[in-house]
Amino acid sequence: MTAASVDQSATTDSLASPKQVVVFDLDGVIVDSFAVMGEAFSIAYAEVVGDGPAPFEEYQRHQGRYFPDIMRIMGLPLEMEEPFVRESYRLASQVEVFDGVVELLQTLQDRGLRMAVATGKSGVRARSLLEGLGLLPFFAHVIGSDEVARPKPAPDIVLRALELLDAPAEQAIMIGDAPTDLASAQGAGVACAAALWAGPDEQELLAAGPDAVLRHPADLLALLPALTGQR
Structure with missing residues (x-):
């Protein structure tokens, strides 16, 4: 597998439907905190x-x-x-942004995908951090664990993201670096991808059954082509 390719051996049929929205975890995916x-x-x-x-x-x-x-x-x-x-x-x-993340977010935005953050942090703290890093404008919504009835691994935070984005589950994908992220997505009926660039316990994460494995932020682009009418 090349450094810029998705681990195809780990992809599943959940990725067959075209995606229009991306829900990101924050720590370990967007920022190195x-x-x-x-x-x-x-x-x-x-x-x-x-x-x-x-x-x-x-x-x-x-x-x-x-x-x-x-x-x-x-x-x-x-x-x-x-x-x-x-x-x-x-x-x-x-706190630093992982290499390649800004470019990833810009490309996804250019391709017409809408994005949200669903994090274990409180919503206020997550939005403050993203604003300070200049990343907040990329996201239509940033949802904290204190803003839903049940935090991860329950599906509530992902379901809330879908509600705010007005998107059905089959049009969404969740990117996370922990089994709790993947469980939350799976409970919401949303495809999920394991982000490995922060160095999580890979075997534990793979055992959680992600639909795709991403070793670098840019790997996600192979799964998310531009929407119709976008460049």
């Missing part, structure tokens, strides 16, 4: 829990979920959310 996330988590842990190493590796295994849900799963105090969010805002200028 893991260093910032790790620092914010460590500071929050020290403030609320106390001394000792912050279990950030375990936290990362639950990526895609809403922060309070992760705290409940890990048995950590919900009070960690306030300092975690505070530090995430403080360090936001250190």
Whole structure:
């Protein structure tokens, strides 16, 4: 497989229908925020829990979920959310966009596809981050986990994106880097692609049954030709 090709062995019939909308996860797909996330988590842990190493590796295994849900799963105090969010805002200028993502978003926009973000972050924080990076105008909607009844892995956030985009499930594809992203898409009846450029646990992600595997942002372009009337 070449560096700029989709892993065809992992594609499925769910991709047969032409797509008009793309729903992206945020962290690990559009932005590389893991260093910032790790620092914010460590500071929050020290403030609320106390001394000792912050279990950030375990936290990362639950990526895609809403922060309070992760705290409940890990048995950590919900009070960690306030300092975690505070530090995430403080360090936001250190978050970087993955190489090739801006070009991908511009090409998809030029091809006439509409885009949304469905993230484990709160909606306000996600929109603030994207605005600071100059990416917010690419997305018709940015939906946070606090803006739906049930966050990922439930399908609610993807269903909400479809509702806002006024698109049927068969015309959509979700791009995620965690099993929770793929489960949310699958529950909504939406095709899903595994994004591997952030270096997630590949075997765990493949075991979640994505419809396509993308090793580089540009790989998505092979699945999404221009809509009729677009260049």
